[in-house]
Amino acid sequence: MIEKPAMIFLFILTFTTSLFAAPKCSPIEYAVKKHHRREYVRSDGVSVKATDVREHCRPRSKGYDFLYSRFKEGIPRDWPHRAEKPANWSEEEKARMLEALEIIPEILWAEKIVGLYRMKKSKDDLNPATSGENGTIVIYDSAFTSLKGLERILAHEFAHHNFYSLTENERLDYRLATGWKPQLGLDRNIYWSSRPSGFIEEDGKTSSEEDYANNLEHFLVNSDKLKEVTPKAYAWMLKKFGEKFKLRSSKK
Amino acid sequence: MRKFISAWLIFVCSCTIPSKKEERIITFSEVMKLDIGKSSEAEVIATFGMPNDRIDDSDYFTLEYTDPKTGFLLLSVNFFREPRLVQAFLWIPRQEDKEFGLEGAKAVYGAAQFKLFRDEPASHSVSETYSLIDDQAGVTIRFNGIRNTVEAIARFEGGSRKPSSGHKEVTSQSSRRNN
Numbered sequence: 001m002i003e004k005p006a007m008i009f010l011f012i013l014t015f016t017t018s019l020f021a022a023p024k025c026s027p028i029e030y031a032v033k034k035h036h037r038r039e040y041v042r043s044d045g046v047s048v049k050a051t052d053v054r055e056h057c058r059p060r061s062k063g064y065d066f067l068y069s070r071f072k073e074g075i076p077r078d079w080p081h082r083a084e085k086p087a088n089w090s091e092e093e094k095a096r097m098l099e100a101l102e103i104i105p106e107i108l109w110a111e112k113i114v115g116l117y118r119m120k121k122s123k124d125d126l127n128p129a130t131s132g133e134n135g136t137i138v139i140y141d142s143a144f145t146s147l148k149g150l151e152r153i154l155a156h157e158f159a160h161h162n163f164y165s166l167t168e169n170e171r172l173d174y175r176l177a178t179g180w181k182p183q184l185g186l187d188r189n190i191y192w193s194s195r196p197s198g199f200i201e202e203d204g205k206t207s208s209e210e211d212y213a214n215n216l217e218h219f220l221v222n223s224d225k226l227k228e229v230t231p232k233a234y235a236w237m238l239k240k241f242g243e244k245f246k247l248r249s250s251k252k
Numbered sequence: 253m254r255k256f257i258s259a260w261l262i263f264v265c266s267c268t269i270p271s272k273k274e275e276r277i278i279t280f281s282e283v284m285k286l287d288i289g290k291s292s293e294a295e296v297i298a299t300f301g302m303p304n305d306r307i308d309d310s311d312y313f314t315l316e317y318t319d320p321k322t323g324f325l326l327l328s329v330n331f332f333r334e335p336r337l338v339q340a341f342l343w344i345p346r347q348e349d350k351e352f353g354l355e356g357a358k359a360v361y362g363a364a365q366f367k368l369f370r371d372e373p374a375s376h377s378v379s380e381t382y383s384l385i386d387d388q389a390g391v392t393i394r395f396n397g398i399r400n401t402v403e404a405i406a407r408f409e410g411g412s413r414k415p416s417s418g419h420k421e422v423t424s425q426s427s428r429r430n431n
Contacts, residue, residue: 080373124375132378133398160377168347168401172324184330184340184406189369189383190394209377 025057030064032056035091043149043221043247053095063102068094072115076136084138085120093118093144100151103248105220107241108158110165113137128153131160131213151247152221159216163209171208178215178233180208198230220247275320276301278327280351280405284360286329286338288390288409293336296329312339319346340408354400357393364389370397387411 025031032053039050058064071094075086097116101109114135121140122130128143137157143150166174175181179195192208200218204211215233218226219241227234237245278300286296296315297303303315310333317327326346330339343351350356358366366384373379380397390410394403 080378081375122375127375130376130378133380134378136378164398168352168396168399168403169322169324172344173322176324182325182328182342182344182404184342184392184408188385188387188390188392188406188408190342190392190404190406203376206374207377207379209379210374213377 023055023057028060029057030060030068032058032095033091035095037092037095038144040096040144041147041149043152053092061098061102062106063098066109067098067101067116070113070116071097072117074117075119076115076117076132076134076138078134079132079136079138081123081130084123087118087120087141089118093139096144096150097139097154100149100154103151104155104158105241105245105247107245108155108162110158110161112165113158113161129157131157133164135161137161152217155220155247156213156217159213159220160209162216163212174212174236175208177236178208178211178230180211198232200226200229200233220245277320278317280343280345280349280360283327283341283343286341286407288338288340288407291338293331296338300327322346340406343405345402345405351405352402354393354395354402357395357402357405358384360405361386361389361391361393364391366391366393 023031032055034055035053037048037051037053039048041047071089073086073088075084112135115137117136117138119138119140121142122128122138126142128140128146128148130138130140132138139153143153146153163171175192179198180192183191183193185191194205194208194211199205199211199214201210201214204214211233215226215230216237219234219237223234223237223243223246226237282299285299293315300317304318305316307314307316312330312333315329315331316325317329318324319326324346325344327341327343329341331337332339345352345357351360358364364384364386365388366386369383369385371379371381371383381403382395382397384393384395385391388410390408392404392406392408394405395401396403
């Protein structure tokens with residue numbers, strides 16, 4: 001026979017264990033752990049209030065299958081920015097990433113993206129994320145508080161990977177159509193020199209790849225502005241992606 | 253009789269109106285024959301025909317040739333302003349060209365002593381673009397290190413000038429990625 005105090009102890013133990021254990025979800029669901037979600041602003045200007053998210057099961061989506069297998073801890077292999085420090089993905093950040101991913105057109109979810117890493121601060125303070133041609137994306141702290149919106153930041157990184165997946169002819173076509181030219185520098189290196197003006201973001205001048213990522217990002221969220229500032233890039237994007245190619249929540 | 257004259261006129265006209273000039277396909281083996289510091293503008297035009305574009309700068313001028321099939325820039329040749337001799341050229345291989353593959357391009361310059369340089373990674377993106385440079389032989393091959401495809405090949409007058417700090421030499425300690 002079990003004594004009464006032992007019975008009470010067992011009851012309390014069972015009760016508390018059930019409180020902290022992950023919920024049992026069906027095979028077509030996944031468990032969202034209890035977490036606090038901070039207030040944030042989406043790229044369409046909608047403010048999402050802070051809340052305490054309860055533990056629950058959610059149906060597995062295509063986005064979940066794409067994203068959750070790619071969350072990685074630590075530093076990407078051969079990462080050149082050695083002063084940058086790694087961080088861990090929180091439950092809240094993973095949920096935010098999934099929400100952001102699901103409004104980006106699926107054609108940009110490149111299979112060649114093999115790792116989504118979480119790091120504290122970019123060597124360039126304001127930079128929210130960096131992409132590597134070897135299939136990595138690094139997301140920094142500032143991505144989650146940026147007024148630009150996480151979905152737009154992620155779309156920009158996916159645009160880099162879209163550039164990496166272009167065929168050589170497509171890359172060349174984009175570069176020549178938007179005024180980039182190969183040139184032999186006095187130092188005997190070959191450079192792609194930029195067109196003199198018409199950049200939707202200043203950092204687009206640094207490389208044709210950054211220019212492509214900026215233009216594709218703007219094509220997704222604000223194509224009218226792209227059409228006005230860089231009409232040749234707009235025409236190229238329109239031909240490649242069509243006019244319905246937008247972030248699902250974005251306003252034209 | 254009138255019908256015969258009309259038919260004759262049509263025949264004569266069709267013979268005298270020149271057909272659309274067929275554009276030449278330039279090959280890399282022809283381009284390789286250009287002699288840096290020796291080939292003249294006239295020789296270049298005699299070999300490749302009239303350029304698709306000409307760009308004038310204060311110290312030099314450039315003749316540009318495009319691929320008639322794709323319309324993409326294929327060859328640009330820089331000339332000293334005086335005497336009008338080839339200073340350097342830049343070739344953008346087509347996908348079907350042998351030198352479009354890195355090994356094919358390196359094979360063209362079998363005797364070259366290349367040093368490997370990598371584009372300095374930007375804070376926003378880390379591309380896998382590299383350059384093989386032989387300063388003495390005067391050759392640069394810019395290529396993608398993941399696909400091993402060549403973006404461009406340049407020839408210039410050999411010498412001892414060092415490449416810029418914008419490109420980092422890849423040493424055995426910092427070997428090329430994804431090899």
